[in-house]
Amino acid sequence: MTTLGRARPPRGGRLSDRGFAWLLLAPGLAMFAAIIIYPLVSALATGFFEQSLVRPGRSFVGLANFREALAGEFWPILGRTLEFTLGATVLPFLLGLALALALNSGIRGSGVLRGLFLFPWVIPGVVVSFLWMWIFNANYGVLNGVLTRMGLIDAGISWLGRTDTAMLAVIITKTWASFPWMMVMLLAGLQTVPRELHEAAAVDGAGAIRRFRSVTWPHLRGIAAIVFLLEFIWNFQHFDTIYVLTGGGPAGATKTFAVAVYDTAFKGFDLGRATALGALWMVLLLGIVAVYLRAERKGAS
Template sequence: MTLASPTLKSSDEGGSAHGRKLSNGAFAILLTLPGLALFAAIVLYPLIASITTGFFKQDLRFPGRTWVGFDNFADVLSDDFTAILEHTLVFTIGATVAPFVIGLALALALNSGIRGSGFLRGMFLFPWVIPGVVVSFLWMWIFNANYGVLNGALLKAGIIDESVSWLGEPTTAMLAVIITKTWASFPWMMVMLLAGLQTVPQELHEAAAVDGAGAVRRFRAVTWPGIRAVAGITVLLEFIWNFQHFDTIYVLTGGGPAGATETFAVAVYQDAFKGYDLGHATALGGLWMLLLLVLVGVYLKTSERETK
């Protein structure tokens, strides 16, 4: 019995050492292989195939394709890339700033302890839970030139003399799209900002009030520094999502009138499935992806800095 113990102990140590070696090397690879295979199948391969298509002339109506090199990218840059980028930035900035301002104002109001804040919070979340296509059709009815609610209200108030084609005029179509997206986006920004406001210690507000600071001064010195990180991440995420937004714009205007609301998402869809030019659409999508990668890089750097 005395002589057998060291042998068993040695065997256990050897098995344990072998197990540690496997867990640090081959075992870890085996665990990640299913995830890597799935990623390669549904993300990596379609991405590489899409980028490759940008170097070919390919029509969806006919089989086969022809190598054209960088001609598709040159056509995109010399055609309407600048106008599409401008429309995308106008929509993205407008549909980010407007809901942020509304969401911040509502978050401040709800955080102040007004009566019925719980009920109001639930009501304000209502636009957020409605599908985007349903929201778009709702606002299409509101903006309708013939029987829209907006024209009816403005005519009765005497603000306009005749009906306005809000979605049919280049000067008003983008504004209408931004308003629609703002109505759908402000609730989630309000929730994020309200969560940030509730982390700011109430003692700091009370101390600032004792020192004679007014509401504006307390906001600048106490409230904003406490929610700046949350606000920055929220705005950046909303900016990225709006930069690639599709459904609201396409349902309301389809990129019109006269291309006034044509963003990258709409332009890629139009080129691929209405113009049947898959090579041109892929080239435009590739340049769009590069711009998105820049935004994602900014988000990652910002979030990394805020977590330190």
């Protein structure tokens, strides 16, 4: 017996749930392929060719660009990149942790201080670089003026012009710009630690250091690992602060992967070798990202 008034859709025109899901995803996937996948594959393919920005055409050279990159400055650049990345990650992490602990202790005016500490983070990176370029200036820089008045130096030091101080100056600049967000993230983690545990540890006679090791750090370890690794990834590919302050100099003392790829492509006009160097850099970065994702999964579990 058929039911009148109930129309059944034709089977041929019905879309399955899976097909409907793919239909919804299709515009996003197409945009992702056009904006990310195609440019990435096209750029990586350039590494197998000899191609210049100033000469038309290109010729296939296979792995020659990769061999030249590995036999050239790759390892010194890797060392300088790791030096900058570690310095610009460890210093702001320690500073951010110290300030987060201070703000979490309930000191007076912590809300105002939290807002003031965020100020360096909201300033654009190029503006921060120009500000610290003025501070480090050999002739009229504030740093040299303060050190001279204190009697620590007799004459101005060219902090950005010396191979033994340039990297330190760049790391200090990046530390000043990035410690606020690490402080905020660590402070958020500290505020999840139950105060009852601290009070119980204090009653048992535990001092501040032991309470940090036994109570605070176990709760903070997950978020601290994620914050540290995320900042490490950002610094491993950082460009603007280094380029504005030193341009990779003096004598290549601050030339990291980001600066080296830029110089090879847009100053040396060698797209093939720049792409090969960038591909090797990307492989290293993917390894770091894999470590970050693993730490994030552990922190979430």
